Structures are given as structure tokens and as C-alpha cells.
Amino acid sequence: GAVVSQHPSWVICKSGTSVKIECRSLDFQATTMFWYRQFPKQSLMLMATSNEGSKATYEQGVEKDKFLINHASLTLSTLTVTSAHPEDSSFYICSARDSVDTQYFGPGTRLTVL
Amino acid sequence: SQQGEEDPQALSIQEGENATMNCSYKTSINNLQWYRQNSGRGLVHLILIRSNEREKHSGRLRVTLDTSKKSSSLLITASRAADTASYFCNAGNMLTFGGGTRLMVKP
Numbered sequence: 001g002a003v004v005s006q007h008p009s010w011v012i013c014k015s016g017t018s019v020k021i022e023c024r025s026l027d028f029q030a031t032t033m034f035w036y037r038q039f040p041k042q043s044l045m046l047m048a049t050s051n052e053g054s055k056a057t058y059e060q061g062v063e064k065d066k067f068l069i070n071h072a073s074l075t076l077s078t079l080t081v082t083s084a085h086p087e088d089s090s091f092y093i094c095s096a097r098d099s100v101d102t103q104y105f106g107p108g109t110r111l112t113v114l
Numbered sequence: 115s116q117q118g119e120e121d122p123q124a125l126s127i128q129e130g131e132n133a134t135m136n137c138s139y140k141t142s143i144n145n146l147q148w149y150r151q152n153s154g155r156g157l158v159h160l161i162l163i164r165s166n167e168r169e170k171h172s173g174r175l176r177v178t179l180d181t182s183k184k185s186s187s188l189l190i191t192a193s194r195a196a197d198t199a200s201y202f203c204n205a206g207n208m209l210t211f212g213g214g215t216r217l218m219v220k221p
Binding site: 004006034042043044046049091093095097101102103104105106107108110 | 144145147149154155156157158159162202204207209210211212213214
């Protein structure tokens with residue numbers, strides 16, 4: 001199957017700093033990628049839909065100024081958590097949809113904000 | 115609302131036994147997908163079944179789809195300890211997920 005990578009796999013940062021997470025589709029082009037967050041023992045919660053060449057669509061309750069999304073190319077989307085706080089600590093997962101509507105997920109990024 | 119709710123929430127079996135988990139959904143779909151998530155990892159795509167298919171196999175996995183009942187099942191045969199994970203279904207390419215089934219296979 002198709003491969004989606006994320007970088008970094010984990011990051012620890014101080015409160016108030018910004019963290020950028022990259023999501024890449026390695027062997028297919030994805031005009032649309034998705035960002036999720038997942039708290040321990042809970043399901044995935046969709047944060048936003050990342051559209052190549054246009055603004056992201058955010059889910060209700062997700063602050064677009066805090067979670068900046070840039071989908072600069074057909075294989076790369078980035079999520080920047082700005083001015084991170086301890087409550088932003090979570091597992092962030094991206095996914096990309098291929099041409100036959102299958103969603104492939106990245107391995108996730110564990111963010112810990114001290 | 116979620117398109118795809120898994121049942122049971124948790125399942126514990128012995129290695130070698132079969133594991134069956136179910137998924138129910140609400141609206142008409144073109145396809146349904148099952149994913150596995152190991153603890154602290156991303157989701158791994160297991161299998162996609164289309165609305166015109168009733169059953170599909172992949173290795174030790176068998177998926178059924180009943181569009182009249184809006185339900186699907188995932189059967190893992192001859193389970194192994196490495197199958198321990200959470201399993202999610204996703205119906206109709208929706209972007210929301212249910213709580214999943216947490217499967218534990220005891221050696």
C-alpha cells in the first residue's frame with residue numbers, strides 16, 4: 001500500500017514555543033491531506049482538512065491561528081502548533097487520500113509540551 | 115456524527131483463537147475500510163470492501179459487508195499476540211472514527 005511519513009516522530013518542547021510537523025505522501029500525490037489528534041485511549045479526532053494550494057478547512061472548535069496548516073505541494077502538508085502549551089500535548093496523525101479514496105495514515109507524532 | 119461504530123469496545127482472547135469485531139454505520143456508503151492501530155502508532159490500512167462486495171479475504175483477515183443491515187465484520191483467524199491492537203472501521207470515506215475495538219491476544 002501507499003506510504004505516508006511524518007516527521008518528527010516525537011518532539012518535546014517548552015511552553016510558548018512553536019512546533020512544526022511534516023506529513024509526506026511518499027509514493028502518490030495527495031491533493032487532500034487530513035490532520036487528526038488523539039488523546040490516550042481515545043479515538044482520532046479530525047482537526048482540519050489540508051487542501052493543496054488553498055486554505056485549510058478547520059473543524060469546529062479547532063483554532064486556525066493556533067494550528068497553522070500549509071499544503072505547499074501534492075506530497076507535503078505541514079502542521080505548526082504555535083505557542084504550544086501543555087494542553088496541546090497529544091498524538092498528532094496525518095493522513096492522505098489516494099486517487100481511489102483510500103486513506104493512508106502517517107505513523108504519528110507524539111508532542112509533549114513542558 | 116461518526117460513520118462507523120465498532121463493537122465490542124474490548125476483546126480479550128487466547129492466541130490461536132479467532133477474533134470477530136463488528137462495525138455499524140448509518141448512511142449509504144460506497145466502501146468501508148478497516149484499520150489497525152498499535153499503541154502509540156499511526157493507523158495501518160488493512161482492507162477495503164466495496165458496497166457491491168459481500169466478503170473479502172486478505173491473509174488471516176476476513177471482512178464481510180451487509181449493506182441492508184449497514185454493518186460489517188472483521189474476522190481475524192488463528193490470532194497471534196502481534197495482533198494485539200485497536201481496530202477501527204471507516205465507512206464511506208468519512209473523516210470521523212468510532213472508538214474502535216481494543217483487541218488483546220494473550221500468548
